[in-house]
Amino acid sequence: MSSTTARSRPSSNSRKPRLLLIGAGHAHLHLLHQRPLLSRFDITLVDPGAFWYSGLASGVLAGDHSPSTDRIDPAAICHAQGVSLVRARLCGLNTEARQALLSNGASLSFDRLGLNLGSAPALRSSDHQASGDKQTHWQIKPIPHLLRLRHSLERRFRRRQSVSVEILGAGASGVEIACAIEALGRRHQLAAGALTICLRHRGSGPLPEAPARARRYLLAALERRGILVVDSRHDRHCSASDIVDATGLGPPRGLERFGLPVVDGRGIAIDPSLKVQGTDGVFASGDCAALIDHPLPRLGVHGVRQGPVLAHNLIASLDPKAPLTSYRPPARALSIVNLGHGEALALYGNAWWGGRLASRLKHHLDLSFMQRTRNLL
Numbered sequence: 075m076s077s078t079t080a081r082s083r084p085s086s087n088s089r090k091p092r093l094l095l096i097g098a099g100h101a102h103l104h105l106l107h108q109r110p111l112l113s114r115f116d117i118t119l120v121d122p123g124a125f126w127y128s129g130l131a132s133g134v135l136a137g138d139h140s141p142s143t144d145r146i147d148p149a150a151i152c153h154a155q156g157v158s159l160v161r162a163r164l165c166g167l168n169t170e171a172r173q174a175l176l177s178n179g180a181s182l183s184f185d186r187l188g189l190n191l192g193s194a195p196a197l198r199s200s201d202h203q204a205s206g207d208k209q210t211h212w213q214i215k216p217i218p219h220l221l222r223l224r225h226s227l228e229r230r231f232r233r234r235q236s237v238s239v240e241i242l243g244a245g246a247s248g249v250e251i252a253c254a255i256e257a258l259g260r261r262h263q264l265a266a267g268a269l270t271i272c273l274r275h276r277g278s279g280p281l282p283e284a285p286a287r288a289r290r291y292l293l294a295a296l297e298r299r300g301i302l303v304v305d306s307r308h309d310r311h312c313s314a315s316d317i318v319d320a321t322g323l324g325p326p327r328g329l330e331r332f333g334l335p336v337v338d339g340r341g342i343a344i345d346p347s348l349k350v351q352g353t354d355g356v357f358a359s360g361d362c363a364a365l366i367d368h369p370l371p372r373l374g375v376h377g378v379r380q381g382p383v384l385a386h387n388l389i390a391s392l393d394p395k396a397p398l399t400s401y402r403p404p405a406r407a408l409s410i411v412n413l414g415h416g417e418a419l420a421l422y423g424n425a426w427w428g429g430r431l432a433s434r435l436k437h438h439l440d441l442s443f444m445q446r447t448r449n450l451l
């Protein structure tokens with residue numbers, strides 16, 4: 075890990091500084107829009123796959139959207155913007171030597187580095203206590219896991235096998251997943267009792283931070299869908315065929331191998347300029363990064379809002395006199411929970427509303443985001 079704190083100029087004046095972006099997350103996709111940045115740097119993006127947008131993930135699970143609606147392959151964007159793409163994972167980092175080691179064996183040098191690596195389920199599948207040997211455990215990140223879950227359920231629905239699903243965790247993701255599976259079952263016109271869905275919480279009920287009336291609205295919506303809400307403190311027995319872990323997201327696995335400072339359980343330690351603490355020219359954004367004094371929920375919206383700050387600071391970092399700007403997280407953010415069947419619950423601080431309008435707004439915001447990002451093509 076580099077201990078230099080002064081901002082340094084790239085070593086040679088004859089070439090553009092090399093900006094290495096690891097991970098095609100929200101903030102890095104934003105950078106690929108930015109002409110001033112594209113013209114100042116020689117940019118390489120490293121990602122093993124594609125960008126999957128979590129806002130549309132429950133719609134994909136419910137069968138409302140095709141997987142291609144939810145996915146952006148960075149290859150076409152990179153090609154159009156003159157950015158090199160390497161399909162690989164970051165496996166090692168030497169910030170002193172400014173070298174990144176990739177899973178394909180390549181070692182790339184950089185002058186500036188961006189890390190936008192996302193997050194991983196906080197629990198490993200092996201952490202779950204299975205009460206049956208025929209249980210299948212599903213994780214909700216990366217998002218393609220939810221597509222695999224949909225295909226697995228659909229195979230069994232077509233064979234008219236009965237299925238029981240337990241969702242562990244009744245936050246926004248758990249609620250969305252329960253409702254999406256119910257909507258998928260409805261789409262397959264299952265016989266009564268063929269699909270059981272149970273949403274487990276640890277005593278505080280679904281969406282514990284939502285206003286009390288919004289929670290009552292939600293409980294009524296879950297009941298109408300036949301989704302059982304269970305308090306794990308009173309009922310620990312679980313005999314479901316499928317268990318979905320929606321208990322929360324944590325930092326990407328194996329962060330420690332990069333030798334960067336981390337905030338325990340939260341991610342790579344960054345200051346408000348998104349610069350990794352104690353490094354020179356290394357930035358981190360989105361779910362993988364932890365603002366030292368300001369814990370944030372893992373939401374795509376922070377990655378989106380950090381994009382412009384990151385773009386500005388990467389350029390400013392080339393000039394030792396240019397001030398860096400700070401990311402100021404919003405005090406509250408709009409969150410719209412998809413309940414399926416064209417219904418959603420919108421939450422903004424203490425304000426909330428539920429119904430078709432909320433669902434239409436979510437649909438509009440999600441599809442506009444994807445459209446804006448794809449318009450680079």
Ligand SMILES: Cc1cc2nc3c(=O)[nH]c(=O)nc-3n(C[C@H](O)[C@H](O)[C@H](O)COP(=O)(O)OP(=O)(O)OC[C@H]3O[C@@H](n4cnc5c(N)ncnc54)[C@H](O)[C@@H]3O)c2cc1C
Pocket residue numbers: 096097098099100101120121122123124125126128129131132162163164165190191192193214215247250326359360361362372373374375376377410
């Ligand atoms: C079911 C579900 C629904 C959600 N709904 C919402 C919602 O409605 N609104 C909201 O704001 N948030 C939502 N979230 C949270 C949201 O998914 C995350 O906060 C968001 O995806 C984080 O974005 P990011 O830009 O940090 O990383 P991501 O968008 O996850 O991108 C990370 C990228 O890094 C790449 N990567 C990872 N490791 C490496 C490596 N070693 N080398 C190279 N590349 C790597 C990955 O391939 C990926 O492309 C939801 C989450 C889930 C699970």
